[in-house]
Amino acid sequence: MLSIFLLQFDWKELLLGTEEWSFLLEIALRTIIMFITIIIGLRVLGKRGVKQLSLFELVVIIGLGSAAGDPMFYKEVGIVSSIVVFVLIILMYTLVTYLIGKSKKFETLLEGKSICLIENGEFSIENFKKENLGSDEFFAELRLKGISQLGQIDQAIEEVSGEISVFYFEDDQVKYGLSIMPDSLKNAVKYITEEGYYSCTFCGHTEEKNTGSAGNCPKCKKDKWVPASNRKRIT
Numbered sequence: 001m002l003s004i005f006l007l008q009f010d011w012k013e014l015l016l017g018t019e020e021w022s023f024l025l026e027i028a029l030r031t032i033i034m035f036i037t038i039i040i041g042l043r044v045l046g047k048r049g050v051k052q053l054s055l056f057e058l059v060v061i062i063g064l065g066s067a068a069g070d071p072m073f074y075k076e077v078g079i080v081s082s083i084v085v086f087v088l089i090i091l092m093y094t095l096v097t098y099l100i101g102k103s104k105k106f107e108t109l110l111e112g113k114s115i116c117l118i119e120n121g122e123f124s125i126e127n128f129k130k131e132n133l134g135s136d137e138f139f140a141e142l143r144l145k146g147i148s149q150l151g152q153i154d155q156a157i158e159e160v161s162g163e164i165s166v167f168y169f170e171d172d173q174v175k176y177g178l179s180i181m182p183d184s185l186k187n188a189v190k191y192i193t194e195e196g197y198y199s200c201t202f203c204g205h206t207e208e209k210n211t212g213s214a215g216n217c218p219k220c221k222k223d224k225w226v227p228a229s230n231r232k233r234i235t
Contacts, residue, residue: 118156151177188224197228
């Protein structure tokens, strides 16, 4: 039964669709031409176009990829049409890059600007709210830089590329701060049973507390606290 099914199955349609075997050679030629076009295009864009991508540069790369990919295997898409698209995208990229160099306002409008997320060991709450960045994801990025608690950080800045730049306190200036180790926020308390330094789980504000009610954070008004850490970075 299986053998009869296999014999009747249209293998040509499965492997080639509606095209003929001769189209495989054309696909190879189209791919080579578009590959060379991509290389030339990226050379024209320069190093800026192939580094960490901004939002605008990502749009450019997606546009180039679409223009290059379709004519590689769609017979009805002409190569000349795709090359025209390539040229227009590169010209638009060149124009926009020129305008970015001439106008700071235009650059900010198009690419955004760097934003401070941590200052003096505590979250810049309003800035952090503006960014589509979860605390777990952010803590993971900081841990990859060898950071275990916020008191080690003078400033942490999210660049327009999405990368995080961190400026550290000297070891003798490291202070108590919110621990960012896994599960460090799970045992938050509202009542202090052992005096010491505690950090607000929401904003990282840290202060020394006596036994009794923990109270509300003077910075964000939240009421959950965890023991703070004064651990230094190991580099």
